Amino acid sequence: MGRTPEQFGAWIRGRRTALGLSQSQLAQRAGVSVRGIREIEHGRIPSPDNPSVLRLKAALGLDTEPEPRPEAEPGRAPRFRLDILGPLTLHVAGRRTQPGATKQSSLLALLALHPGTPVSQEEIVDILWEDHPPASSLNMIHTYVTRLRRLLAPAARPGEPSAGVLLRTRAGYLLDPGGDGHGSDAARFTTLASLPEDTDEAYAQAESALRLWRGAVLQDMPSRLREHPSAVTLTRLRLTVLQAYADSALARGTTENALHELRRAADLEPLHEGVHARLMLALAASGEQAAALSLYTALRDRLDDQLGVRPGPELTDAHLRVLRRDLPPPATARTTVSPAPAPSTPPVVPALLPYDAAFFTGRADHLARLDALLPAAGERPAGGSGVCALTGAGGAGKTALAVHWAHRVRDRFPDGQLFVDLRGHSPEGPVRPVEALTRFLLALGVAAEAVPGTPETAADLYRTLAAERRLLVVLDNAVDAEQVRPLLPGGPGCLVLVTSRDRLAGLAARDGARRIGVDVLSPEESRLLLHRTLGAERVDADPRAAAELAHACGHLPLALRIAAANLDHTPWRTLEEQAAELRDGDRLSALSVTGDATTAVRGAFDLSYQALDAPARRMFRLLALVPGPETGLDAAAVVAGLAPAEAAALLERLTAAHMLREHRAGRYRRHDLVALYAAERLRLEETAADRRAASEALYTWLLTATGHCARLLYPGQPPLPPTGTYGDDKGDGGDDKGDGGAGPGDAVPPLRIPDAAAAIRWLDDELPNLAAAVQQAAAERHPASWRLADALRGHSWTRKTAVDWAALGRAALDAARAADEPVAQAAMHNLLGGAELHQSLPHAAIPHFERTLALSEEGGWPEGTAVALTNLASVNWLVGRLTRGAEYLERATEIDRRNGMPDGHPVVLLTLGITLRDLGRLTESLERLRGAERAPRDLGSQHNGILTHANLGRTLYLLGDPARATQHLATALTMVRESGEQGSEAYVLRFQSSLRRDSGDLTTALHMATTATRLFDQDGEEYYRADARIALGSVLLALARPGEADVAYREALKLAEERGADELRARALLGLAAITDLPDREQISRALDIARGTEHLLVQAEALTALAGAELRHGQAAVAVGHAREALAMHRGTGWRRARAETLGILGRAVDATGEEDPAPYRQEASEIFRSLGIPHGDPR
Template sequence: MEFRLLGPMQVEHDGGRVDLGRRRERCLLGLLLLEPGKVLLSDRLLDLLWDGEPPDTGLGQLRSNISRLRNQLRVYDGGQGAIRIRTHGTGYSVEVDPERVDVHRFKRLLTQATQASDPLTRAGLLRAALGLWHGPVMVDVMSDLLRERVAGGWEELRLTALERLAEADLLAGPARDVVTDMTELTARHPLWERFTALLMTAHFQAGNQAEASQAYHRLRDGLAGQLGLDPSAGLSELHDRILRQDPTLLTPGAGSIAASAARVDVPAQLPADVPDFTGRTDALKELDNLLTGGSRAVVVSALAGTGGVGKTALAVHWAHGVRDRFPDGQLYVNLRGYSSDPPVPAGHVLTRFLRALGVAGEQVPADGEEAAGMYRSLLAGKRILVVLDNARTADQVRPLLPGSPTCRVVITSRDRLDGLVARDGVRRLTLGVLPPDEALTLLGTLLGPERVDAEYDAAVRLGRLCGYLPLALRIAAALSTAQPGRSLARFVADLDGPGRLDALAVERDPQAAVRAAFDLSYDALEAESQRLFGCVGLVPGPDFTVPVAAALLDGTEERAERLLDRLVGAHLVEEYVPGRFALHDLLRQYAAERAGEHDEGRGPSAVV
């Protein structure tokens, strides 16, 4: 069986087309085929299939869609196992050879072409890759909104392939063919400098110096009129060389010269993605909205939450999924706002970013405001994603915000960063612990679905003991996997005790410890807030109020409310309904351990 997603969604078997019936079922299969082997949770699929507005009956419809797809594919597959749709708790994945899916063949051919040294070979591979395209991804079953959310990066890769093909053709063939192709592409993408650079060079090689110059002026006028920008220094230099009739532009290497003329250093600084990332459907949808909001101002999202809740994992995972949408680069920095090391000043980050963007070290301004101005100028008009991880304060972040609406920024912090929300228009997205079903799915991914199914009750109890905190779940899974001869039920029984925080740690890795994650948030508090945090950890019952906190402090309710707001801002305490506060299970145990550090054993008896 062959699966075609580059254009109308089609499935072929023995040279004939397979009728999969309804549009939504074909779209569902296509979504799974875009990421073979990856588990897509039901909530995520519902959100995608109904463009963010699934009906109340959506889950039942999704299950029926899956069942019908399985039955239809089984008929044509003939039991050969060419494709299987698997169920993983509350999600689904597809098992298929990627070579049977055109999008993955396209990406493989593009990679091979990049590695090929011979221009004729490279051009042949690129033509084979581009020949797989018959229109926008799944044009007959995806809405424009859905395609923008999940498949926009494939169009960017197609444009990259077209650019590399023109470059290879300039190295290997007559310039007239490149002129024809690049004229069409520059008409569709009039502000894309790399296409214009190739068109200018092709015109010059074909003996049309005047038309090469006209192509440059069309781009210059478009940039000035629409973005208020000038062409890049590299493209302007290429134009000067054409006016001088530089003979090197008539050599076989001119394609590389043209491509590099409009190409600046492209940073790709994202850390490695989390291979077994699970859940967070709503949060991923909110981040996807960064791409579709249509705002003329720079769009920034701040992920806030307690230590170990998975803010960095979510930001990096989402960034990897959309990095093809930012062909001018991705910048990343760990600001160390909550760390055993000192926070990184914004000035130091600006220096790093400017160097990553191609600025020589001696040209980086020493003055912080000048450096920030240069940074914003370099990002103007470019599609760059900036990830500012582990921020402590708004002042640490502000100089790093671009001014161009073509850029996007994601910030993570344990603080709410209220100042950025109020003054800079940052959208805040607060992460809580995982829902129980997503926690169970994550355990299935980490431990293996067979083990979780075999000891289901123990797995459910393990999720509860970990408080559904992703860091705790991952540590627990790593510890359990390291002891394959020990049953999950035995491991859970040993974990269920007063030493749970000590047990949730990986030896010789200080970052893989729940207590260490909490320590960083606690150490950032002033003494008075630390004292209140310890006291509320001893309060009996599931929650407490402002008067209870005031009694614990022997102070006024105004003072208690102010300190509670700081604890809520640090994501150590949650105000789950107005006036009522609670602690995450593991944080409650941690707070109780800290209770006696700031006064003479004050505890819950103070409330009486």
């Protein structure tokens, strides 16, 4: 008998691993694609005797070797596939099938945990209803079984009834997978994990087994199923297999194969010492020793905080091995196969599509028209533009149609699927294109810190990344064509599907979009939808009532699904009764959108709402108070005054009733119309006092959590001073669980934000809601508006385009003005100044920071005064006013000293050190930077620490101490990589490139300068983009590549002129003048004139030195002497040793040419300086 594809794939992978070949190397040998090898190794090629596989076997030396015998005879194929290692998924007859509503899906999941084994009715009742089963529970189980049998009917053998798949026995219900028992990923996992020997085949099979896991067992099911003993057993087996696999990978030196699985397991098992021990060793063996040590520290702290225990022997031993570097060498050191160049990191393949709509019905014509848009290989999608718009009224099913079709064709877009809800008709307002671009760029693998800061550059990067990819982009709920256009990728392999209530005529006329109207369902499609959701028996028993129900729902898919959910929850209720109540109920015209259809939705909402019990109705109403596009579990608990567990139970009920949608774990969304309905019920049923109390509780909790995150991430950022109820937003991140009372805020959930990483995740999750809360509070003239906005100030610098910070600042500023709060106004002007800097508009930022200064002084807020002075100094530095900036910083330092910081604030000292350096006061600059380095860590963020070490390296380099400069720059780069603060990497690399250039390591210098240029281009700040190009030009010039250097300098000059940065203009001109063999004196003179118009003494002196050298080359030795003497005096005053040595060399040659004096002293001093700098032969350039 033959072996399964999984076994064949494991055999191939084992042989490849034993030979030390990568998939790319094997593909080259065998003449097949890398993707083909990947498919075979994953067991996805059902017929492995084709010519490609024969070539593959020959390349591995397996063409004469017998294949391994299978573990067992495969027998018949499984009847169906039911996967539980992640979300529950069901495939019947080769097609994915939705398992049904929550209770029905839960029953199927329970049976899947016991394949081939009966499950008693008692256990089913316990799992489905816990301690509160309804009297009709056994009848309801029978109903669910009947429906499941209908779903599984295609899996029955010819002549066998559907009951043969799901059997009723004396012991209970039994699910018979048939075949060889491999009808689930759990069964395949158990089989693949069964080889205990440490062989290549066992190693490869373990890898295949671990890749079957898509998440936690039944991760989308209720907790009683996730925590079922059978689920726990599978999880334990996974950990056992993973640890053995990791041990084998470590022994073989192939740790990169195990890192992904270990990281996934560590996230799911945050206290498992065995997993973390192996992850530490794998990280260290991959060259990430710092990350391994950080992992140990974090786990040690968690064990102490949560369990009160110390690390065990396994973890301690791993820690010691990392410290001693007691690690196996990588596989490439032990193989005779010639190594190929390390492959580049594969591009991220985003998969952002939401869940496919359960029981999707009809729309055959729409699906066919969408299918016609699919391009042939290498062709642009039909219609030319690659854009299609589904337009129609709210609730017509546009999103369901788009998502369903996208799931059907996603294999045609192997480079990924992007999805965003543009909230075109949401109470929170539409998503700005730059926010959507930010999400897309993050999904495509761009680091958060590298997302461009302007809409134009973000769109450029997005189109660049999409140009050569086959992407499916779904833009849901667009408000108009202007919102859509920046999100069109433009690549020939991309297809964009837009949904909107707007006709999008402009998108069709200008952009060539093909429009497909989506109206309500036909009567026949409505009947089919009811068939699928309620079952044919119930609908066909009263077809007239079914037709009336569909008519009363306006044939709107959303209304039909809600009505069906009501009937599913009340199986004793007739369709006639439901239709009559829907027809005769009190319909409010306030929710009318387009005629009777939306009114029918209103009636359906009424029935769904009234079917809920009182606690669920109250939760539904109060959720209308939570601003933003979605609701988290903790926010729901706060606004309802409940413990999180109680709130979770109510949210599950609302989800089951289709009043909410859990789009990911613990995050809930509502349809726009449902949100409007909830707001109306809130106004009608809750008193003004109760609404106010719930809002106050929510604001208090948001302030506490946001303030806690701000202190973890930005410890040096001074909060607003306390004033009244909303003064204390400190929070302690502790475990106060409250008493579970019914009043809003009585049962405040604990802040599960233990560290900086958790704080970033929380802020990123909640940022759209926090922005909406600021706007809502501002409209209410509530203090929470400015306090929340101020608490988010630090995060605005790392998420520059995630929300519209200027809009937030303006709204909160209006509220602060209405309250006549000068300190609050100061904080909001500070936020607005930062928003202007995000857009590279320093001149526009200055008035805001000046108002921050004046209002802080007026309100008696010294910390705000110091912040304003520091920001004014930074902006003045950007526009070239260095002396004024230094004065601001000296004033800020005095304020900080009076406020209990005798050495000054590290941010102020850092900024002052940079300013003094550019003023040519290098020794004073070094003193301030060392003060910033010595400052207590709780006063500065990781970002400021990186910048401090980078600037210490830069200043020490200028002062002629390359050894210590190298140490500080290396420390800065290590901090970047340990913290993930990628936004500072370019800053460090730009300084390092100059150091490497001067030491003669031009290859490394070029790599660093090129990387810095690329990273700064992603950030979009013209100043640093120009500066990086000047550094790149100097390295290219040293490499004797004048043509490329010319391009770099000219690009720098253009950026500097656009930015108005005169010192960069001067430096770019100096670079251009040095390209030719005979330096351009006119260009250097122009640079000198520009430099003298600035306060950048170092640039002035550099220009004088260049002019002296040019005059000497042109035979004007006497003129050169004058310029050189002036430059030398300036260099002696600043302390810039390398420039002094270069000037001494020029002066020596010039006086030698004139015969005025002996050149020997100048030459000797220059030689001594060059030697001390490690440049024994002078300027290597």
